[in-house]
Amino acid sequence: MKVLVFGGSFDPVHKGHIALLKRAIQIVAPDVTHLVPAYHSPFKAKSPTPFRLRMKMLKLACAGIKKNLVFDDYELRQGGKTYTYQLIYYLQKRYKNPDIYLLVGTDCLNDLHNWKNPQVIFDNATVIAGKRKGYSENPAAFKHIFLPGFFPKLSSSRVRAHILACGDIPSTVPPQIMDTIRTHKLYGLDLHDWLKTHLKPNRYQHSKNVAEMAGALSDIYDVQVETAVRAGILHDAAKGFSGPELIQFCRTHKIKVPFFEDICRQEPSLLHSFASAWLARHKFGVKDSQITRAIAEHTLGSLHMSTLSKILFVADISSKDRKYKDAFLIRNLALQDLDKALLYAANRKLLFTIDSQKWLCPLGIDLWNHLIKQEK
Numbered sequence: 001m002k003v004l005v006f007g008g009s010f011d012p013v014h015k016g017h018i019a020l021l022k023r024a025i026q027i028v029a030p031d032v033t034h035l036v037p038a039y040h041s042p043f044k045a046k047s048p049t050p051f052r053l054r055m056k057m058l059k060l061a062c063a064g065i066k067k068n069l070v071f072d073d074y075e076l077r078q079g080g081k082t083y084t085y086q087l088i089y090y091l092q093k094r095y096k097n098p099d100i101y102l103l104v105g106t107d108c109l110n111d112l113h114n115w116k117n118p119q120v121i122f123d124n125a126t127v128i129a130g131k132r133k134g135y136s137e138n139p140a141a142f143k144h145i146f147l148p149g150f151f152p153k154l155s156s157s158r159v160r161a162h163i164l165a166c167g168d169i170p171s172t173v174p175p176q177i178m179d180t181i182r183t184h185k186l187y188g189l190d191l192h193d194w195l196k197t198h199l200k201p202n203r204y205q206h207s208k209n210v211a212e213m214a215g216a217l218s219d220i221y222d223v224q225v226e227t228a229v230r231a232g233i234l235h236d237a238a239k240g241f242s243g244p245e246l247i248q249f250c251r252t253h254k255i256k257v258p259f260f261e262d263i264c265r266q267e268p269s270l271l272h273s274f275a276s277a278w279l280a281r282h283k284f285g286v287k288d289s290q291i292t293r294a295i296a297e298h299t300l301g302s303l304h305m306s307t308l309s310k311i312l313f314v315a316d317i318s319s320k321d322r323k324y325k326d327a328f329l330i331r332n333l334a335l336q337d338l339d340k341a342l343l344y345a346a347n348r349k350l351l352f353t354i355d356s357q358k359w360l361c362p363l364g365i366d367l368w369n370h371l372i373k374q375e376k
């Protein structure tokens with residue numbers, strides 16, 4: 001009896017999963033295949049996508065595979081943290097002495113020995129994995145099989161980041177699940193609906209461009225892509241408010257803003273970054289203070305900017321909708337040296353303000369002096 005087992009968050013299932021599964025079924029020729037969505041992956045924060053929706057999408061995406069598939073809610077039934085070795089025990093119990101084949105992605109392969117009780121897995125299952133182009137094999141100390149051919153470098157987190165940044169569903173998602181994502185407004189589609197009705201079209205487009213650029217920079221500077229994209233898409237959420245509305249909003253919600261009275265008198269539009277940070281936390285449920293801080297700092301900066309704050313500041317001033325002369329230069333510089341790009345971005349921002357004969361907020365001046373000191 002051959003049992004193939006494929007677990008994961010499937011949040012959402014993508015074409016890479018399906019390609020891997022189909023090939024594994026072809027090569028292993030299992031009597032039965034268990035597909036086991038994670039209830040709560042031990043390595044990830046709890047997914048906000050309900051289990052039943054991830055399971056529904058998995059079933060829809062596998063509809064064309066006419067083999068003996070079991071959509072197994074084992075982890076949901078366990079109702080808590082579960083590990084792969086427990087899943088192996090469960091399958092052993094369920095079938096009499098089965099040959100268990102554990103299907104994993106290439107990324108998991110080098111990490112398997114860090115899983116809980118890895119020896120139980122290696123002693124009782126054969127690991128099978130798909131290879132990506134350029135993958136250098138680690139001489140693994142356990143029996144494993146590589147499926148023939150190469151598999152695309154896809155990941156659910158990339159799919160989620162794409163939807164969050166662009167408000168559309170990428171072609172890496174099986175077409176059968178697109179309706180479910182749209183109907184339930186998953187992965188940030190709800191947020192896009194709100195932004196579309198509260199921002200002017202060009203401001204909405206700018207937000208998407210900033211999210212896209214922040215996502216691209218996150219890869220270079222080791223920030224989680226979804227974190228960067230979330231900061232980008234929400235950074236101007238309050239930009240649709242007028243000056244008096246922003247003042248009222250900050251007062252009503254008791255938002256702490258340095259130089260508040262001066263800003264109210266001189267340039268209330270500067271309040272939009274603080275109001276957007278409030279919306280991110282309280283309207284869109286962003287709990288990550290790194291994100292809300294970056295949003296609050298995207299206009300004036302601060303003396304202690306995180307990498308994410310720097311990425312957002314730079315992306316905001318040089319996203320592809322910015323057409324002034326140096327935008328392209330800053331955009332390219334950001335790919336090489338984020339701190340240099342930040343210095344240029346702060347410089348441009350100060351010069352814009354001076355050129356348009358507007359008031360310079362002390363926060364912007366402090367940032368400039370701080371960056372110059374660091375340069376030397």
Ligand SMILES: [Fe+2]
Binds near residue numbers: 235239272298299316
């Ligand atoms: Fe802004």
Ligand SMILES: [Fe+2]
Binds near residue numbers: 206
């Ligand atoms: Fe912006």
